Amino acid sequence: MGLHAQIPLGEPVTAQAAHVAVRGLTRIFPGANGRPPLQALGPLDLDLAPGEFFSVVGPSGCGKSTLLDILAGLSPASAGSVTFEGKPVADTVPDGVGVVFQEDSSFPWLSVFDNAAFGLRRLKTPEAQLRPRVEEALALIGLSDFASAFPAQLSGGMRQRVCIARTLVMRPRLILLDEPFGALDQQTKLLMGDELLRLWRETGATILLITHSLDEAALLSDRIGVMSARPGRFIDVIETGWARDRDSRLAADPGFGAITARIWRQLREESLKAMRAAP
Amino acid sequence: MTRAGLLRTGIIAAALGALEAACRLGAIDRFSLSPPSEMATSALRILTSGEYTRDILVTFATVAGAALLSVVAGFALGVLLYRLPRLKRAADPFLASYYAVPSFIFYPLFIVLFGLNRWPLVAVAFVFAFVAMAIASVDGFLSVRPILLRTAASLRLTRMETLRHVILPAAAPYLFTGVKLTIVYAFIGVVAGEFILSGSGLGYRIAFAYQSFETATMYGLMLILICAVVTVNMLLWSHEKRLHARLTR
Ligand SMILES: Nc1ncnc2c1ncn2[C@@H]1O[C@H](COP(=O)(O)OP(=O)(O)OP(=O)(O)O)[C@@H](O)[C@H]1O
Ligand SMILES: [Mg+2]
Numbered sequence: 001m002g003l004h005a006q007i008p009l010g011e012p013v014t015a016q017a018a019h020v021a022v023r024g025l026t027r028i029f030p031g032a033n034g035r036p037p038l039q040a041l042g043p044l045d046l047d048l049a050p051g052e053f054f055s056v057v058g059p060s061g062c063g064k065s066t067l068l069d070i071l072a073g074l075s076p077a078s079a080g081s082v083t084f085e086g087k088p089v090a091d092t093v094p095d096g097v098g099v100v101f102q103e104d105s106s107f108p109w110l111s112v113f114d115n116a117a118f119g120l121r122r123l124k125t126p127e128a129q130l131r132p133r134v135e136e137a138l139a140l141i142g143l144s145d146f147a148s149a150f151p152a153q154l155s156g157g158m159r160q161r162v163c164i165a166r167t168l169v170m171r172p173r174l175i176l177l178d179e180p181f182g183a184l185d186q187q188t189k190l191l192m193g194d195e196l197l198r199l200w201r202e203t204g205a206t207i208l209l210i211t212h213s214l215d216e217a218a219l220l221s222d223r224i225g226v227m228s229a230r231p232g233r234f235i236d237v238i239e240t241g242w243a244r245d246r247d248s249r250l251a252a253d254p255g256f257g258a259i260t261a262r263i264w265r266q267l268r269e270e271s272l273k274a275m276r277a278a279p
Numbered sequence: 280m281t282r283a284g285l286l287r288t289g290i291i292a293a294a295l296g297a298l299e300a301a302c303r304l305g306a307i308d309r310f311s312l313s314p315p316s317e318m319a320t321s322a323l324r325i326l327t328s329g330e331y332t333r334d335i336l337v338t339f340a341t342v343a344g345a346a347l348l349s350v351v352a353g354f355a356l357g358v359l360l361y362r363l364p365r366l367k368r369a370a371d372p373f374l375a376s377y378y379a380v381p382s383f384i385f386y387p388l389f390i391v392l393f394g395l396n397r398w399p400l401v402a403v404a405f406v407f408a409f410v411a412m413a414i415a416s417v418d419g420f421l422s423v424r425p426i427l428l429r430t431a432a433s434l435r436l437t438r439m440e441t442l443r444h445v446i447l448p449a450a451a452p453y454l455f456t457g458v459k460l461t462i463v464y465a466f467i468g469v470v471a472g473e474f475i476l477s478g479s480g481l482g483y484r485i486a487f488a489y490q491s492f493e494t495a496t497m498y499g500l501m502l503i504l505i506c507a508v509v510t511v512n513m514l515l516w517s518h519e520k521r522l523h524a525r526l527t528r
Pocket of ligand 1 (some may be wrong): 058059060062102
């Protein structure tokens with residue numbers, strides 16, 4: 001079912017029409033071996049408009065990955081709710097949601113091509129349809145020349161790109177990305193960001209991107225959610241006001257510096273807190 | 280040939296040469312040990328005469344049957360233990376001490392149960408082998424990185440698809456080792472059983488030759504057995520090495 005079946009074009013986005021709606025979301029990990037329970041996240045609220053590019057920044061350990069897991073339906077919330085396209089998310093990953101994890105999750109026994117084709121093959125997509133889609137995804141992440149290589153022959157950053165291709169090839173309507181460019185160098189990171197923006201424009205997908213890079217957040221996003229130290233909550237949500245048709249050349253825009261400065265002002269205090277709290 | 284391969288061939292050739300010389304020069308009594316060249320001619324004679332062909336085939340068929348049963352049952356038990364962690368925790372002490380019990384003590388029992396035919400041999404080999412496969416399987420399944428299971432869930436795979444397309448290939452190196460061990464154990468089980476009590480098979484023929492002082496025949500048969508087992512293992516080993524090379528840097 002397409003997005004447009006539910007969200008009439010031209011209508012302003014309300015809480016009902018939000019692509020993703022999060023209310024009072026909290027995650028408490030039960031303490032193992034006599035340790036006290038740990039509140040990792042929330043309570044927090046969040047609405048993502050259809051086709052929005054939303055980034056999350058926050059100090060290490062504040063619960064960003066935990067948030068992504070719950071949004072994806074991969075782990076349960078302790079309290080609160082998540083809805084995706086009007087349906088509650090729980091237990092299973094809904095159709096139309098794609099996830100790229102922070103950790104390398106490429107399948108070592110499959111070639112780059114077969115990794116990227118994995119999801120489509122499970123759906124029994126005919127090989128004639130599958131091939132162009134996989135090739136397109138590999139071109140997008142710049143690994144066309146490595147289609148027959150195995151993950152063990154690639155660098156960490158290349159493997160992460162394989163995982164991105166494996167997710168994008170499914171054409172998800174909501175893409176959850178956890179630090180996907182973490183292992184890339186600055187230049188590749190910028191170019192991959194441009195590719196992601198292009199794909200985002202072409203597919204109309206909603207994107208939630210978790211990143212440690214303030215520049216990346218400032219360049220790519222419509223809105224940026226700044227999280228507090230654990231338990232993570234949004235302490236600021238910054239609207240960038242960028243045009244939909246944008247790319248990394250924005251880095252020269254005077255507005256760009258103002259946004260990163262604002263994120264850093266919010267984040268500095270929280271990062272210090274998180275560092276002091278770290279064992 | 281690689282350096283290691285050359286060295287290996289050299290060592291084997293030197294050992295055989297030394298043994299040959301020792302036998303020929305009378306340092307080793309002819310009746311206890313034939314020179315390797317005589318073992319080889321005897322093996323060749325055994326193979327060409329056809330006199331032992333039936334026994335050789337019967338032993339291999341029994342080993343193949345027992346190994347197949349062990350792989351299937353061991354794998355199934357592995358899946359069960361993986362799916363039921365509580366059962367696995369209960370079974371862990373038994374699995375850990377399983378090979379402390381010499382399973383050949385059950386051979387007479389199997390003869391009573393099945394009669395004096397090939398089935399007690401299959402049974403004793405099975406009992407000896409299938410647990411190795413079960414342990415290798417469950418260890419393999421548990422070694423799968425959790426992130427790969429999360430990936431499977433994020434791609435909306437069913438339980439069966441996850442097992443078939445993620446857990447099995449991720450655990451493949453372990454499963455392969457399990458199969459290799461199972462075949463070796465099945466060989467040991469069958470041949471040892473034939474040695475103890477049987478009316479046919481390679482093990483029986485070796486024991487028979489020994490008892491009737493047919494030293495040349497005995498060594499010829501032993502050589503055939505050793506060559507067969509080593510060949511099977513080398514094939515599996517080289518396959519395993521190739522598999523490993525692809526998965527790691
Ligand atoms: N399965 C778990 N059991 C117990 N505690 C957990 C578990 N997963 C995460 N935590 C804890 O929850 C907190 C948030 O973890 P999370 O991985 O969400 O942080 P993060 O913001 O993604 O950090 P980073 O930026 O370093 O990736 C951390 O303190 C972590 O130790
Ligand atoms: Mg994280």
